[in-house]
Amino acid sequence: GQNIDQPTEMTATEGAIVQINCTYQTSGFNGLFWYQQHAGEAPTFLSYNVLDGLEEKGRFSSFLSRSKGYSYLLLKELQMKDSASYLCAVMDSNYQLIWGAGTKLIIKP
Amino acid sequence: GAVVSQHPSWVICKSGTSVKIECRSLDFQATTMFWYRQFPKQSLMLMATSNEGSKATYEQGVEKDKFLINHASLTLSTLTVTSAHPEDSSFYICSASSGRDMETQYFGPGTRLLVL
DSSP states (O other), X not given: OOEEEOOSEEEEETTSOEEEEEEEEOSSOSOEEEEEEOTTSOOEEEEEEOSSEEEEETTEEEEEETTTTEEXXXXXXXXXXXXXXXXXXXXXXXXXXXEOXXXXXXXXX | OOOEEEXXXXXXXXXXXXXXXXXXXXXXXXXEEEEEEEOTTSOOEEEEEEETXXXXXXXXXXXXXXXXXXXXXTTEEXXXXXXXXXXXXXXXXXXXXXXXXXXXOEEOOOEEEEEO
């Protein structure tokens, strides 16, 4: 079966760095996505990785290792507004998104 | 960037009534639209995938006669929850992708449905 695993909840301090991991097993692979979702709102796109390596976009970076079925989202210089759920999703061979359950990130001052 | 709108943003209705939710791609043609449902503290669950001009493909366990999906044009898809019941109360989110860019889905803001 298809499976996406990510931690349920993480806590970090304002100004610090946090890494959210995601491991996956899917039928085919057409890219891995990270989305941010604030409570009561729809997800917003953060990053897309289809090749191995690190993609940096401002304070957020995303890493992919296809051989290991592994990705992480790195958030630097954490701000209170970064408190949200972070969803990892993999697009399978049918271009269907398989979603993880999300990681709730709590930022403390 | 690509914008997807949903209407209404929230709705409260009585049990037994039908509710229609619209999803529109405002600045691009969406050959494929997706409908998701999200219960509190849970991840998104894909309900169905619809391609313009053809019947929607429903995920296992989703009743196609209860959740009617119409994708009549390249910019509009509708989800109708027929004879809604309290257990249908949820956050419904649509997303859209263009034919040229299957890897990217653009999400609407979501519709919160409360059935009393």
